[in-house]
Amino acid sequence: MSPQTKTLPALLLRNTDDSWGDERERAVMLEAYAYVFILATILLWTLAAVSAWFVPAWVTVAFFLGLLIPSVEWQRYCRARGVDAHALAYGGESWVHTALIGCYFGSCAVSMATAVIAEIDPGDGVGGAVAGGVVGALAAVLVGRWGAKRKQDQNR
Secondary structure, eight states, X not given: OOGGGGSHHHHHHOTTSGGGOSHHHHHXXXXXXXXXXXXXXXXXXXXXXXXXXXXXXXXXXXXXXXXXXXXXXXXXXXXXXXXXXXXXXXXXXXXXXXXXXXXXXXXXXXXXXHHHHHHHOOSSTHHHHHHHHHHHHHHHHXXXXXXXXXXXXXXX
């Protein structure tokens, strides 16, 4: 086993295995992985946003971290191989689609945060948390778009 195959992605993907087939089969399989990852992420964020109102706060925090870590690892993996996933997502024509998905995930995160705040402090502070979350999510989308466009203009 070479040192490269001792990494977690190499162990999980086994990209040197014959089961990857030819170029077309690999492309289809990787597209299927991407589709299922996106579908599972949307379904799990939805489940977490709804169930956050019925489970203890620590479970909601665990859901949030469990959903956030794969996305962070995806970005790290792309960056380690010289692909700027952020610029691809926000720099091209698909930025509206990406922004809508980001707003959806942001609203799920706001629902989860609001549920935790309501459980920890059952006062009237929930409305401020929701408003702050919405403003923060919109600011993150705009800053992401601006940064990607700026980087794309610098590369020209």
